[in-house]
Amino acid sequence: MKQSLYFFILVMIIGCQIAxxxxxxVISFNQKWKFITGDRDVYKSPxxxxxEWMDIEMDKIWEQQGYDxxxxxxxxxxxxxxxxxxxxxxxxxxxxxIFLGKxxxxxxxxxxxxIIGVNGKNMPADAVLDTNFIHAxxxxxxxxxxxxxxxxxxxxxxxxxxxxAIRVYDEGGQGGxxxxxxxxxxxxxMEYLKFDNNNQPFDFEGQNLSKSFSIKNNSKSLTLNGYxxxxxxxxxxxxxxxxxxxxxxxxxxxxxxxxxVIRQLEQSAKITYGFDFEDANQSIxxxxxxxxxxxxxxxxxxQINGPGIYGARPGNPFLYAIPASGLRPMTYQVExxxxxxxLNKNNGIITGSIKKTGIYDVILKVENDLGKxxxxxxxxxxxxxxxxxxxxxxxxxxxxxxxxxxxxxxxAKMFKQxxxxxxxxxxxxxDDGWEIPKDxxxxxxxxxxxxxxxxxxxxxxxxxxxxxxxxxxxxxxxxGPYTCGGYTASYQHELQDAQSFADWGVDYLKxxxxxxxxxxxxxxxxxxxxxxxxxxxxxxxxxxxxVYSLCQYGMGEVWTWGExxxxxxxxxxGDITDTWESLSSIGFGQVGNAPYAGPGHWNDPDxxxxxxxxxxxxxHPTRLTPDEQYTHISLWSLLSAxxxxxxxxxxxxxxxxxxxxxxxxxxxHQDILGKQAIPVIKTETMQxxxxxxxxxxxxxxxxNLGDQTEKFNLLAEQIGINGTANIHDLWRQRDVGSxxxxxxxxxxxxxxxxxxxxP
Ligand code: GLA
Numbered sequence: 001m002k003q004s005l006y007f008f009i010l011v012m013i014i015g016c017q018i019a020x021x022x023x024x025x026v027i028s029f030n031q032k033w034k035f036i037t038g039d040r041d042v043y044k045s046p047x048x049x050x051x052e053w054m055d056i057e058m059d060k061i062w063e064q065q066g067y068d069x070x071x072x073x074x075x076x077x078x079x080x081x082x083x084x085x086x087x088x089x090x091x092x093x094x095x096x097x098i099f100l101g102k103x104x105x106x107x108x109x110x111x112x113x114x115i116i117g118v119n120g121k122n123m124p125a126d127a128v129l130d131t132n133f134i135h136a137x138x139x140x141x142x143x144x145x146x147x148x149x150x151x152x153x154x155x156x157x158x159x160x161x162x163x164x165a166i167r168v169y170d171e172g173g174q175g176g177x178x179x180x181x182x183x184x185x186x187x188x189x190m191e192y193l194k195f196d197n198n199n200q201p202f203d204f205e206g207q208n209l210s211k212s213f214s215i216k217n218n219s220k221s222l223t224l225n226g227y228x229x230x231x232x233x234x235x236x237x238x239x240x241x242x243x244x245x246x247x248x249x250x251x252x253x254x255x256x257x258x259x260x261v262i263r264q265l266e267q268s269a270k271i272t273y274g275f276d277f278e279d280a281n282q283s284i285x286x287x288x289x290x291x292x293x294x295x296x297x298x299x300x301x302x303q304i305n306g307p308g309i310y311g312a313r314p315g316n317p318f319l320y321a322i323p324a325s326g327l328r329p330m331t332y333q334v335e336x337x338x339x340x341x342x343l344n345k346n347n348g349i350i351t352g353s354i355k356k357t358g359i360y361d362v363i364l365k366v367e368n369d370l371g372k373x374x375x376x377x378x379x380x381x382x383x384x385x386x387x388x389x390x391x392x393x394x395x396x397x398x399x400x401x402x403x404x405x406x407x408x409x410x411x412a413k414m415f416k417q418x419x420x421x422x423x424x425x426x427x428x429x430x431d432d433g434w435e436i437p438k439d440x441x442x443x444x445x446x447x448x449x450x451x452x453x454x455x456x457x458x459x460x461x462x463x464x465x466x467x468x469x470x471x472x473x474x475x476x477x478x479x480g481p482y483t484c485g486g487y488t489a490s491y492q493h494e495l496q497d498a499q500s501f502a503d504w505g506v507d508y509l510k511x512x513x514x515x516x517x518x519x520x521x522x523x524x525x526x527x528x529x530x531x532x533x534x535x536x537x538x539x540x541x542x543x544x545x546x547v548y549s550l551c552q553y554g555m556g557e558v559w560t561w562g563e564x565x566x567x568x569x570x571x572x573x574g575d576i577t578d579t580w581e582s583l584s585s586i587g588f589g590q591v592g593n594a595p596y597a598g599p600g601h602w603n604d605p606d607x608x609x610x611x612x613x614x615x616x617x618x619x620h621p622t623r624l625t626p627d628e629q630y631t632h633i634s635l636w637s638l639l640s641a642x643x644x645x646x647x648x649x650x651x652x653x654x655x656x657x658x659x660x661x662x663x664x665x666x667x668x669h670q671d672i673l674g675k676q677a678i679p680v681i682k683t684e685t686m687q688x689x690x691x692x693x694x695x696x697x698x699x700x701x702x703x704n705l706g707d708q709t710e711k712f713n714l715l716a717e718q719i720g721i722n723g724t725a726n727i728h729d730l731w732r733q734r735d736v737g738s739x740x741x742x743x744x745x746x747x748x749x750x751x752x753x754x755x756x757x758x759p
Pocket of ligand 1: 483
């Protein structure tokens, strides 16, 4: 089996040795910026007097600086002398690099009145300018703006004052230039050397892990000389796994490939690639961490997975597919199946409808050539659904607005083919991008019924093809006139849309505030609740169990009233992205909202960022390291947070599949008590989170947020254990001893040890 993964942390360390005069200088210009909302052409002009504009800090969104909520156009301006020593003291002296940080969402950037770049792309001075730049993919807010001008470009005024004017358009939510660290420097020799390790994934080959890696000179004229090294060491034990060093000369355009083979361990290998440039006094170091699989490969004997409980409303269509792993064919049986339900013995799909409320205790049974398994299961017919947090897939973090019917169907098929459905993953959710765009007519038929765009010719058929696999179908809309992506939404058509969703067989609705911002009078609690109450009423009228997912980024502490408006889950934060900063600030920020989570109502810190993600047509492997991904799944499981995979399932690799199909970890996520973990220890680098499980056990996550491996001594009493308790490693699925009064755990940086403690 040839499977692969890659992921990497990219750490470019630019070794700049400061001598006299400074070599390769960098000038910071993130101070003294001026700001105004609105949009006038004259703002780009160097002569314009901006002295009346307000001062703005460059490392905060404008909402945090008195402009909440402001969406639309705004301008940033600053003046700076660009000294010629920048050029004179650089090695190459050929081009000026202008780094503007990240911009939420879109930009047209001007230097001395001339355009230099649009949304991260360099522009010639005579480029035609229009407002099209505001129709770029929504994930551009996460894109670094680096613009480059040739040193002799007349747009640069060397040794004189230069005026930068940045026209920003915020299409919704947070806005502005927000990362700080604006810098000017000359292009360096390092920019011509490209290390390509990212799209050459690791292959798991028996006991080994291998990958191809290439290094290329992208310059058309320069020969690059230097010293190249590769070193791989165990991340925990630092044992050497691989070493190479050599003198390397690359002529213009030349590349060289390497093949790295290392032993597979129960830890990442830290791989360091380094190139020291001869003469240039500069070096590039790139580090990455290799994947390692912890979930034992499941046997072929039958095993029933998934939750121990499932809720449905009386009289509504019922659909539950028994998740079971093991050799096929498999036959299914349910002892005590209530009246109104029917089981397909060959695929384990239960359908029908139950009229009478009540708790029905049944026994699920499966059998294949190698054996049998059975599991007690409760069907609860009442007014509650989503009794355990949803597990599924959503199109947004991979396809963004480029989602189409084929991609949704492919995801559903992959859930079956790759076996994710056997471990309880069941929702296939369309996010934004299925409706008619803002600038297209008609958006609705003459009766007001919502229309779909050409990529979704038949929603009912799409729903059917998902259901036939035993999976559930989810959709997305907004209470405002338009969605965040600028597509038609449900404002003033709420009941009609709820009816359409029900007609199409929708089982899950994500309802995203977005353009309701223009409708709401303010952010008072009653205004925040109003559109969610309204859609709740409509969903109640359509006789279908539709999981109701509130998305309004946590405004008004939504966790305190999400259940009151009938939500089954609610986003507690802004959008996640595939970086450690985003993951850790969102994940470890889920403090204080635990009391509001429980069966039928969950805090949602946003969707998963493992596998190939991208928020648009072009995907990349997640930028999280394997340890960060273990942290992600462990933390979300402890938090009882809904888990919606956001990657291209057709490109699911061995590591990601292994990560997502650990039944013991998923059992913590699906625990029927439905508690959300709380942090019991927080030091500068370490955090311990505890989740109470049904039956008196505890799931405990020992997280290392620091940059070094930690030996962490956990006292039993710190996690509420008096006396002895057995310890079971959930990822490795094995017992690892017991607590006396304390136990020491070795925790990789940005990683986790996830245990079950059995008193
Ligand atoms: C908002 C939401 C995202 C996604 C997009 C769609 O940003 O927070 O999760 O649904 O809208 O446009």
